Amino acid sequence: MGKRSNEPFLWALFSSGGVVAALLIPVLLFLYGLAFPLGWLEAPSYQSTLALVRHPLTRLVLFVLCSLPLFHWAHRFRFTLYDGLQIKHLNEVINVLCYGGAIIGTALGGYLLWNIP
Amino acid sequence: MNQTPAYTERHPRWYRTRVSTYWWTGQWSYFKFTLRELTSLSVAYFVIILLLQLRALVRGPEAYAQFQEWLKTPLMIALNAVGLFFVLFHTITWFNLAPKAMVIRVRGKRVPNLMIAAPNYVAWLVISAAVAWVLLGGR
Numbered sequence: 095m096g097k098r099s100n101e102p103f104l105w106a107l108f109s110s111g112g113v114v115a116a117l118l119i120p121v122l123l124f125l126y127g128l129a130f131p132l133g134w135l136e137a138p139s140y141q142s143t144l145a146l147v148r149h150p151l152t153r154l155v156l157f158v159l160c161s162l163p164l165f166h167w168a169h170r171f172r173f174t175l176y177d178g179l180q181i182k183h184l185n186e187v188i189n190v191l192c193y194g195g196a197i198i199g200t201a202l203g204g205y206l207l208w209n210i211p
Numbered sequence: 212m213n214q215t216p217a218y219t220e221r222h223p224r225w226y227r228t229r230v231s232t233y234w235w236t237g238q239w240s241y242f243k244f245t246l247r248e249l250t251s252l253s254v255a256y257f258v259i260i261l262l263l264q265l266r267a268l269v270r271g272p273e274a275y276a277q278f279q280e281w282l283k284t285p286l287m288i289a290l291n292a293v294g295l296f297f298v299l300f301h302t303i304t305w306f307n308l309a310p311k312a313m314v315i316r317v318r319g320k321r322v323p324n325l326m327i328a329a330p331n332y333v334a335w336l337v338i339s340a341a342v343a344w345v346l347l348g349g350r
Contacts, residue, residue, distance in 0.1 A: 163258055
């Protein structure tokens with residue numbers, strides 16, 4: 095029984111992901127999701143986007159942005175399913191789907207950022 | 212005489228009322244709580260779009276142009292508008308929770324909630340402005 099809970103670690107990921115999401119996602123979603131497609135503002139060209147993403151600092155920020163918010167989602171959505179739908183008996187499946195999804199997203203982000211031409 | 216009494220394994224049956232699956236629909240505060248919890252879906256949605264954008268960037272200019280055209284479809288505009296609403300909901304509720312998560316005392320007095328929440332909002336504004344400045348070419 096003496097197994098240590100990994101809940102504090104997962105909660106730390108949830109909380110740091112929540113901060114990253116709160117600070118960065120609104121402005122990015124507004125610009126790329128609405129302002130650029132609707133022509134309110136001029137979108138950066140392919141070349142300048144590439145130049146920006148080649149910078150190590152941008153890559154680091156984007157990698158964090160691919161990873162931590164997904165762990166935030168995983169943690170929060172897990173409890174939404176527990177409380178909202180009362181399907182606690184599916185515990186293990188939900189954990190695998192949520193945290194598995196976050197790990198896959200992190201890996202994809204790392205892979206793509208590594209392969210920026 | 213035996214000092215330790217023998218305990219039986221028998222447990223009385225717990226009394227638990229059944230909670231409806233729709234418990235959160237009856238009251239505004241419960242509904243708001245559930246909306247707040249569902250903001251995580253928009254956060255995940257954004258990361259998926261970001262990953263697709265990075266994939267288009269890796270594939271080259273044509274793929275990237277195609278990705279940009281795809282974002283112009285009415286469905287994506289609608290999804291992004293809904294996503295933005297929920298993400299803003301997340302940001303605001305998150306910063307407003309900060310004073311409750313961090314109770315700071317200075318010389319025995321509790322720092323007012325506003326003093327803890329305000330720096331978060333300032334940081335949000337500064338970071339958003341910086342990101343926009345970089346993406347709009349610093350002009």
